[in-house]
Amino acid sequence: MTSPTTCYIGVDIGLTASKAAAFDVDGRELGVVHARTPRTSVTAHRHDVDMLGLADTVMSLLGELAGKLAADGYTPAGIGVAAHGNGLYPVDASLRPVGPAVASSDSRAQRIVDTIPAQAARRLARETGSIPWAAQPSVLLRWLRDFEPAAYEATRWALSCKDWVTSQLTGVASADYSDASAFGMVALDTRAYSATALELVGLPATDLDRFPPLRQSSDVVAGLSAQAAARTGLPEGLPVIAGCMDCVAATLGAGGRDLGDVTIIVGTWAINGVVVPARTPAPEITMSALMPDPTTMLAMEVAPTSAANLEWLASASVPHGQIGGVPAVDLLKEAATVPPGADGLLFLPFVNGAPEHPAASGTFLGISGVHRRGHLTRAVIEGVAQYHRVQLDRVLASGADIGDRPWRLAGGGARSEVWAQIFADTLGRPVRRQLTSELGARGVASLLPGALGHDVQPWSVNDGDDLCVRPGPDRAAYLRHSEVFDRCLAGMSSAWSEVEQYRTTGLEEVV
Numbered sequence: 001m002t003s004p005t006t007c008y009i010g011v012d013i014g015l016t017a018s019k020a021a022a023f024d025v026d027g028r029e030l031g032v033v034h035a036r037t038p039r040t041s042v043t044a045h046r047h048d049v050d051m052l053g054l055a056d057t058v059m060s061l062l063g064e065l066a067g068k069l070a071a072d073g074y075t076p077a078g079i080g081v082a083a084h085g086n087g088l089y090p091v092d093a094s095l096r097p098v099g100p101a102v103a104s105s106d107s108r109a110q111r112i113v114d115t116i117p118a119q120a121a122r123r124l125a126r127e128t129g130s131i132p133w134a135a136q137p138s139v140l141l142r143w144l145r146d147f148e149p150a151a152y153e154a155t156r157w158a159l160s161c162k163d164w165v166t167s168q169l170t171g172v173a174s175a176d177y178s179d180a181s182a183f184g185m186v187a188l189d190t191r192a193y194s195a196t197a198l199e200l201v202g203l204p205a206t207d208l209d210r211f212p213p214l215r216q217s218s219d220v221v222a223g224l225s226a227q228a229a230a231r232t233g234l235p236e237g238l239p240v241i242a243g244c245m246d247c248v249a250a251t252l253g254a255g256g257r258d259l260g261d262v263t264i265i266v267g268t269w270a271i272n273g274v275v276v277p278a279r280t281p282a283p284e285i286t287m288s289a290l291m292p293d294p295t296t297m298l299a300m301e302v303a304p305t306s307a308a309n310l311e312w313l314a315s316a317s318v319p320h321g322q323i324g325g326v327p328a329v330d331l332l333k334e335a336a337t338v339p340p341g342a343d344g345l346l347f348l349p350f351v352n353g354a355p356e357h358p359a360a361s362g363t364f365l366g367i368s369g370v371h372r373r374g375h376l377t378r379a380v381i382e383g384v385a386q387y388h389r390v391q392l393d394r395v396l397a398s399g400a401d402i403g404d405r406p407w408r409l410a411g412g413g414a415r416s417e418v419w420a421q422i423f424a425d426t427l428g429r430p431v432r433r434q435l436t437s438e439l440g441a442r443g444v445a446s447l448l449p450g451a452l453g454h455d456v457q458p459w460s461v462n463d464g465d466d467l468c469v470r471p472g473p474d475r476a477a478y479l480r481h482s483e484v485f486d487r488c489l490a491g492m493s494s495a496w497s498e499v500e501q502y503r504t505t506g507l508e509e510v511v
Contacts, residue, residue: 007074009065010445011058012438013037013083013161014247014335015047015103015268015304017309018054020061021441022069022076025449027459030074032438033064033143044353044361044503045110047103049161051089054101055168062232070233072425076453079224080217080240080444081164082249084269085182085289086133090139090155095167096187098154102140104161104269109143110134110358116200118389124196126281129288129297132185133306135354138197139185141207158210162243163375169240170222173213176242181297182289185211188280188297191290197498217244217292217444218451229366241451246440248289248298253446254410260403261396264388264423264431266413270306273298273390274400283398286355292447294299299400301391304352307412309362309380312351317373324443328412334374335381336418342375344368346488347383354387357493359500365488381419382478385426386485392427406430406468410439415479417469424469425478433467 007022007030014037020031041234062079069076087104091097102108113134125131134138137158145152157168161178167173180186180193187194195205195213215221223237243249247265251273256263258275265271278297307468314325344366351362358380364379396402409431409474413419424431436442442459449456 001272002456003075005074006077006454007069008448009062009076010441011062011081011165011441012249012444013054013058013081013165014246015084015105016308018057018061018393019438019441020058020065021438021445022065023442023445024075025083025456027442027446029436029438030072030196031065031068032441033061035061037411040122040181041259045107047106048100049103050099051097051164055165058165058168059228059231059339062093062234066233076234076238077454080241080448081162081165081243082246082440082444083160083165085160085179085247086137087161088137088144089159089161090144090151091157091159091167091363092154093156095171095173098151099148101164102135102159103205104135105136105352105354107358109139112139112142112201118202119500124184124200127187127194127196127282128181128184129188129282129299130182131286132184132197132200133286136197138185138203139201140385141210142201142203145203148279155210157212159212162245163212166221166240166243167191169228169299171225171226172222173212174215174221174242175274176215176217176244177290178217178248179182180211180214182287186214186290188278200333212280216294217240217242218447220451239452240480241447243444244292245289247273247300247302248291249443250410251298251443252292253436253441253443254408254434255463256408257293258403260401261405262402262407264392264407264409264413266306266409266411268306268308268386269304270384270388270391271300271302272388272393272395273300274402276400283395283400285395285398285400293416298338299395299398302355303356303387303391305349305354306384307385309349309351309384310377310412311363313376317365331373331377332381332416335338335377338374338378340474341481342382343429345371345375345379346485347379348489349380349383349387353502357496359496360492361496361499363492382422382426382481383485385413385422386482388423389426389482390486390489406432408432410434420469421472422478424471425474426482428475430468430470431461433469434461435467436461446453455505
């Protein structure tokens with residue numbers, strides 16, 4: 001029997017925040033600690049991550065969590081890491097960074113993607129379930145070869161974010177199927193690495209050797225190294241599993257495991273996924289990630305177009321140069337006092353751009369003298385919900401079979417009653433709020449009992465009707481809002497291109 005004091009640790013690393021949380025044998029959260037994810041630079045197109053700073057942050061979080069668990073009498077049984085997929089964390093043969101990592105929101109390599117013929121892109125999608133885009137490791141590896149050849153030559157392992165952290169915990173380079181398939185690097189029929197993504201960007205097939213051997217998400221990579229044990233206070237040899245991409249982890253944490261389950265995650269990235277059979281041909285969507293259950297995968301439309309927009313508004317609402325921001329909960333309270341449609345104010349939620357709209361930027365339309373901060377907030381959260389709808393419409397049109405159960409809503413949109421109602425009204429479907437605070441950490445930690453052979457029942461989620469939000473009387477208003485949103489979105493391309501040219505070349509070259 002598993003001891004009632006046994007617990008499982010999940011680490012979840014996002015582009016904005018990193019978290020470590022512990023869960024008991026029934027999946028109840030015992031404690032969680034947070035820190036900001038370190039960045040070395042953030043510009044319009046370049047989003048770098050300080051790799052050593054990130055490793056230090058995770059070690060500190062685990063040390064803080066270990067202290068709390070020891071004080072409460074709990075004994076950790078294992079660790080799993082989830083993190084943002086794609087991007088590039090390049091290391092040498094000694095697992096040392098060859099430079100800063102590139103985050104998944106980065107678009108510096110868009111010009112490389114633009115050279116890929118449409119027919120070739122469709123071939124990659126048919127084979128792997130994912131289309132080429134600017135922050136894929138294969139694309140970024142080509143960028144590294146072109147612009148930082150010394151770093152390219154020094155790169156022994158092309159890691160994902162969670163694989164970088166796992167390597168620092170264990171001293172072993174590893175990879176799992178969820179991350180690698182979302183890279184567009186795994187052939188769905190053979191479950192082996194495919195050179196197609198490398199071929200499309202002009203890299204040799206031998207570069208496949210830079211990617212670590214594939215493991216199931218629940219496979220134990222190694223025990224916690226002596227160095228990591230000393231830094232965290234956790235026991236040396238503590239099992240560390242391969243882990244999974246954060247989209248998959250959060251979906252698991254929200255209870256989205258069955259075929260046809262739809263999960264909407266309102267985080268830094270908008271994640272709109274449906275669980276489908278893991279087979280070819282894959283639904284025609286942006287990205288597919290193999291689930292820990294090898295018979296299923298998560299078909300997704302994703303973009304950095306979700307709660308990051310509200311985070312931007314929160315920080316933009318304080319005086320210039322001041323650190324911090326207005327609490328999001330205060331902004332949402334103000335938004336609740338504003339009518340649907342924000343008195344004619346519309347927002348296109350692209351403060352971080354979007355893979356399908358390379359030149360897009362965050363855009364308010366319709367600002368007038370009547371508008372105040374509450375209107376801005378209402379417009380932002382409505383715009384976020386609308387772009388989730390646009391992406392979910394693509395999922396529905398992809399051929400993915402959708403179940404008739406309420407769609408699961410997680411992240412910031414679920415924790416706010418007003419935002420959850422906007423989602424239900426915008427989508428025209430019931431959504432079930434998932435209020436567990438750390439779904440990614442919970443999802444990856446839920447893999448540990450099975451990985452360790454523990455006699456523990458599968459963790460459940462609260463699917464009570466009290467958390468189900470149904471379309472209300474504002475549904476008609478949001479149908480009209482959707483029509484205006486779609487027309488404005490379709491008409492913005494040339495304006496965004498002009499602004500992008502101005503931003504990158506300067507006013508004197510534009511005029």
